[in-house]
Amino acid sequence: MPTNRTFTMIKPDAAQDGNSGSIIKMIEEAGFRIVALKRTQLTVERAGEFYAVHSERPFYNDLCQYMSSGPIVPMILEKENAVADFRILIGATNPANADEGTIRKLFAKSIEANAIHGSDSDENAEIEGGFFFAHTEQF
């Protein structure tokens, strides 16, 4: 498997509850190298840009309000088979369906406040990472 990158962000529910450290520890113990990391907060407009692909979905406005309601911790991660392996580590979007031991099973509160995001393709990982970080190809 080639080494590649994925993008993630710890969402406001988990970042506000003091779970960032535990989640980052799980990510590192699963073999991901942290290429870039920061703590920041989105405006509702910036959240709308990030989730533009969902703009026609009924949950879009609530999602943008929620994602701008508190701090987030975006990260770029590197590992063999990063996108697919990371989605296994975080578990299903709806924590009710997430496997035992996954980040969402442990920390998510609901399908909206689901603790963490993980890119769904190499292409989106590149786009989403670029939304928060510049010049990471140097890292």
Ligand SMILES: Nc1ncnc2c1ncn2[C@@H]1O[C@@H]2COP(=O)(O)O[C@H]2[C@H]1O
């Ligand atoms: N049916 C839904 N109701 C509310 N939020 C949703 C629903 N489906 C997806 N989402 C949210 O939309 C987000 C899109 O990015 P994520 O996959 O990180 O996490 C998803 C959920 O937080």
